[in-house]
Amino acid sequence: xxxxxxxxxxxxxxxxxxxxxxxxxxxxxxxxxxxxxxxxxxxxxxxxxxxxxxxxxxxxxxxxxxxxxxxxxxxxxxxxxxxxxxxxxxxxxxxxxxxxxxxxxxxxxxxxxxxxxxxxxxxxxxxxxxxxxxxxxxxxxxxxxxxxxxxxxxxxxxxxxxxxxxxxxxxxxxxxxxxxxxxxxxxxxxxxxxxxxxxxxxxxxxxxxxxxxxxxxxxxxxxxxxxxxxxxxxxxxxxxxxxxxxxxxxxxxxxxxxxxxxxxxxxxxxxxxxxxxxxxxxxxxxxxxxxxxxxxxxxxxxxxxxxxxxxxxxxxxxxxxxxxxxxxxxxxxxxxxxxxxxxxxxxxxxxxxxxxxxxxxxxxxxxxxxxxxxxxxxxxxxxxxxxxxxxxxxxxxxxxxxxxxxxxxxxxxxxxxxxxxxxxx
Numbered sequence: 001x002x003x004x005x006x007x008x009x010x011x012x013x014x015x016x017x018x019x020x021x022x023x024x025x026x027x028x029x030x031x032x033x034x035x036x037x038x039x040x041x042x043x044x045x046x047x048x049x050x051x052x053x054x055x056x057x058x059x060x061x062x063x064x065x066x067x068x069x070x071x072x073x074x075x076x077x078x079x080x081x082x083x084x085x086x087x088x089x090x091x092x093x094x095x096x097x098x099x100x101x102x103x104x105x106x107x108x109x110x111x112x113x114x115x116x117x118x119x120x121x122x123x124x125x126x127x128x129x130x131x132x133x134x135x136x137x138x139x140x141x142x143x144x145x146x147x148x149x150x151x152x153x154x155x156x157x158x159x160x161x162x163x164x165x166x167x168x169x170x171x172x173x174x175x176x177x178x179x180x181x182x183x184x185x186x187x188x189x190x191x192x193x194x195x196x197x198x199x200x201x202x203x204x205x206x207x208x209x210x211x212x213x214x215x216x217x218x219x220x221x222x223x224x225x226x227x228x229x230x231x232x233x234x235x236x237x238x239x240x241x242x243x244x245x246x247x248x249x250x251x252x253x254x255x256x257x258x259x260x261x262x263x264x265x266x267x268x269x270x271x272x273x274x275x276x277x278x279x280x281x282x283x284x285x286x287x288x289x290x291x292x293x294x295x296x297x298x299x300x301x302x303x304x305x306x307x308x309x310x311x312x313x314x315x316x317x318x319x320x321x322x323x324x325x326x327x328x329x330x331x332x333x334x335x336x337x338x339x340x341x342x343x344x345x346x347x348x349x350x351x352x353x354x355x356x357x358x359x360x361x362x363x364x365x366x367x368x369x370x371x372x373x374x375x376x377x378x379x380x381x382x383x384x385x386x387x388x389x390x391x392x393x394x395x396x397x398x399x400x401x402x403x404x405x406x407x408x409x410x411x412x413x414x415x416x417x418x419x420x421x422x423x424x425x
Contacts, residue, residue: 038079039087040071058159067120074098074106101141103150104132131230140192147188149231154178170228172217176202179222201278220246239269239277247271253363262299273298285321288314288362312367316374320355323381324348331384334391344387351380 044056059065070079076093078086088094098106108129110116117124132138132151140148154170161168169178176199182188186196202208202222210219225242226233234242244251254260254270263270274295275283290297290307300306328348335341358373 038070039082040075040077040079043084043087055158058156060159062158062160063162064160073110100146100150103152104129104138104141107151108132128229131227135227135229135231136192136233137231147191149182153182170223172219172221173211173215175221175223176208176211183222198278201276205278205280206282207280234269239272243271249360250363253360257364257366259363259365283359285314285317285359288317306365309365309367313362313365313370316367316371317355317358320351320358320374320377320381323378324351324355327381327385327388330388334388334395337391337395339391339395341387341391344384344391347380347384347387351377351384354380 041056041059044052047053047056059071064073071077072079072093075098076095077088078092078094081087081089086092088096111124112126112129114126117126133142137149141150156169163170165171166173168174180199183194184196184199189196207220210216211221223231224245240251240254250271260270263273269277274287287295289310290300290302294310296306296310300310331341331344331348335345354373354377358370358377361369361373364370
């Protein structure tokens with residue numbers, strides 16, 4: 001994220017040079033009572049300039065301040081001094097507004113100190129600075145760029161909240177918008193050879209839908225694939241492993257396929273070649289083949305071994321889909337007629353599960369393995385269809401019995417009527 005002068009001014013908790021501010025940051029944290037008497041906050045809270053007043057307002061909920069770390073922990077100076085000049089005396093370590101290049105080292109002066117962080121959160125990682133230095137952001141910063149993301153770009157400067165807080169800009173439901181502040185800026189991204197449409201593409205994906213519509217916090221976001229502090233685009237050799245952290249079965253099947261070596265030889269990213277990267281939509285059986293807009297056509301043409309395998313796989317899947325639709329409709333019709341169809345519905349569920357397993361086997365690109373699952377699915381649909389047929393016969397039997405019963409009753413009533421009239425005569 002580009003850091004304007006205003007943002008830089010707001011960078012409490014992300015101060016200037018590590019050497020100048022580290023002593024203050026590493027000192028024993030002040031008690032909460034001392035933090036409440038912090039003259040930095042009391043003074044800035046009364047200023048008419050919103051740019052200077054806002055940090056004091058935001059800092060009230062800052063994780064650092066709630067732990068007793070005062071403004072001086074990052075900015076230096078004397079927070080107990082009532083006199084402005086004394087409070088911001090450079091001889092007391094006051095460093096003022098931190099430069100963007102100094103922010104990672106400043107934050108790292110505490111966050112990479114395991115002994116110091118142990119006082120607050122025993123399980124918090126302390127390798128963020130080391131990771132950041134290896135990231136695209138950190139490398140660009142080291143080369144002199146000042147419009148790349150630093151700690152405050154993602155976590156904020158004042159009012160920093162834990163990542164587990166739903167209001168934090170790095171919470172799963174917030175992280176996409178946080179990354180978009182830079183990565184949706186086409187002009188800025190083009191400067192670094194990036195298209196700038198990645199966020200818009202991601203928002204079309206099944207991952208984004210799961211995150212925003214189903215509130216699935218385990219759905220992949222930017223940092224799930226690119227990393228957080230060590231953010232770097234996955235390379236050709238690592239894309240499959242990144243996807244495989246969630247899609248374990250698919251990766252295992254892919255590793256058994258001839259595609260693994262073929263993709264490596266062509267220097268092509270495995271999963272991305274068929275599923276794309278950011279705009280990942282729900283896969284369709286219709287993708288399989290070498291026709292127009294079918295993914296296999298990218299490498300195969302009609303008549304070759306790949307095309308034949310694709311045709312066999314596509315046909316096997318289509319047969320299950322058709323059988324599920326036909327038998328499912330028949331079972332539903334019989335159920336509406338009043339028959340108990342639980343056994344048939346269970347068989348249809350088993351059939352659909354076998355179909356799902358067949359779609360996983362697609363990654364082996366081996367028709368026999370796919371057909372093993374589709375044949376199991378077809379067997380279950382046949383069994384469900386037999387249940388439906390038996391239920392239909394039962395319905396016909398009951399209806400026939402009901403018709404005969406009604407006819408007998410009607411005949412008896414007619415006979416009774418004639419008998420009554422005869423008696424009356």
